[in-house]
Amino acid sequence: MASEKSRNGANHYENVACPFCGILCDDLEIGPSGEGLKVLKNGCVKSVAGFERPLREPSPQVDGKDVSLDEAVAAAARLIKESRLPVFGGLGTDVDGIRAVMALAEKGAGIVDHALSEGQYRNFKVLQSSGWVLTTLTEARNRADLFIVAGADVHELHPRFFERIVCNEASMFSDNPPKRTVVFLGENLDQSAVKGKRIGEVVTIPTKPERIAEILDAMRAMNKGATISGDTIAGLPRATIEDLFARCKGANYGVIIWAPPSLAFPNADLTVQAISEFVKEINLTTRFAGLSLGGNEGATSASAVCSWQSGFPLRVSFVSGAPDYDPERYAANRLLAANECDLLLWLTSFSPDLMPPESDVPTIFIGQPGTKPSRTPKVFIPVGTPGVDHAGTMVRVDNVVSLPLRKLRDSKLPRAADVLEKIEAAL
Template sequence: MSNATLDGAPIALEDAYQRAAQILGSAKFPVVAGLGTDAAGARAAILLAERLRGAYDHLACDDVFADLDVTRSFGMFVTTPNEARVRCDVVLLVGPGLPERWPALFERLALDQPAYFNNGAPRKVLWLGPKRNEAKVEGVEIETLAATPQTLPGLLGALRARVGGRPISLEGAAAKKIDALAATLKAARFGGVVWSAAAIDGLAVEALQGLVTELNATTRFTGVPIGARSGASGVVQVSGWMTGFPPRTGFGRGYPEHDPWRFDARRLVDSGEADAALWISAYDGEAPAWTRDDVPMITLAPRGASVSLGLYIEVGRPGETHDAVELAQETSSFVLRRAKAPSDTPSVAEAIVEISARFSEEVPC
């Protein structure tokens, strides 16, 4: 059974649903934010935002747009982890903390094994900008080049220049190292670059895609992006097929409009443009980033979430307390994850259905 609180005090679940409906139904411009949920929860949340003529945003949108903005303005080479595992004889890792963001990285890409089409020769693994001691992986020989997130764009630009045979301003040992890395990348039969936009900025993402583009003039090279946290990749897909846009989309004029600045949930709440918020973080109970605490807020989060203000309704964790359809990093496709510990705690989708059923007739639809 789900728990609910109001400003930290227990409240009956039925009363919590009714109060949530009153808060959202009386708002002039509510925002449905967080969206840390599975496909069903994302669909329910977007439909709710549409019904309320509000907006919706995902908590990891800054990371999402580091990749998406490059795709929209420049283009992007990507493939699935499975194809990279089978084909890539050279793998370039870019940025720190990649195993933290995808714990199965080395196992899934089988970096300790040869590529299937490489006649048994070991893969060559390069890593630009790892954390200290992060590149020490049992069974995998990794060639590293130190860099910070701030210097990565310049380093990638230098690599691109040398791949294309153009001069760079570096000299001595640094230039020799860049030339050696460029030669390794150019010699790949099928290369792949792995990165996480949570670890590097949009400029670095654009720089590495420029490098991949340069390499594709003479060989085959592609990318394996690591998706952002809290189900962001799946939510982006759901948003795309429902509205034609990614999150940070609003329905204030009765149809979907996408604007990464206008519909940034943090800006909407802190500026006072949004007069109510539904915050969804079903995976780990991450708190919202806005600073105002005087905007009426409903939080849907799992047990253990630290919620002391506003209305809190406990929901289950996708794939743990209830079956969930999510976009899997391992396959780049939607998969069904069976519940590990099934319970009767409502899912995000079920909680939103209960709230929506209690709206008055005056709510726009």
């Protein structure tokens, strides 16, 4: 199918949705540049790297030798058929891609897990056990007057988050909304994008991410009227935490932001739980919500589709013929490290850098043309990028909207969904 022309013609597109991180900005302007694309407006370092990646259309390969797509599909189907336990991992794809993975995993009696699940499970454990009060990007952008960034280098993960959600000069309800306070709770967090006339105060509270839960638990106790002894809380002067609590109590709409990938330490789900419990309790006297970021590499789409179709958010096995859920046993990293699986199908259609963990397990690699796996995969099938080489749909990190992605250039690279459907048909 030819690429869709914008109203400006000549492959010049406005209001393009960007699939290269979880917040799916939908205001980019993209134009042609030589053989490729150029981000003309509203880009960032990640979107420029993604949209401006040169088009390469290598052949599929089996054992490192060029073959036709049909031959590669047949070889992949043979490997899945012969496998005792295939794992379907990576899963950097759009909604259609993950739907096709689910169908293939069911027919091939395998296990599905996303490359970024380890982080996502810090959230899922809390959602499944005690629940939370979350807001959306739109609600935060239009209503919040206090943002607390808890341990996440948001600017690195989502380079336009502050520009779009925190520093916006007007809101849906006012052309001149009140100024905002932004508190950074953590170490070495990039604050450079928090600027402009909307920002009133920027407060830095340096703390290790492992100690954030102590701060939230102390504020929870303060909220209940308890007396906390000692001069310090989580290694910080007590007055610092009392000041933060006073800011929370005084906010009209406070938002605590975290990103599961940034909480990379043991039992970090307890930090998410401490944030969530504080938010629930302070809501009795003022409006407060959590906002979890992350969701890069299609992680939000993968967990959403897996939940719709199986009832569980990833780490699902179809070995018995019915979906079976176990967040520990069916973790792809663990299965590969323990040699409990004998085949890995790895899917990465956004980034050439999303690599599987090192293992000796034979691999079917369905990925970006520029990927350089450390070992030659048994089968390699290059695929296009959703939102660049073909149209698609992705679920935004706040889980409330799915955004349409557009085909921006003509390419011979197939959709991952089509490749996976062909493999399923050949099983």
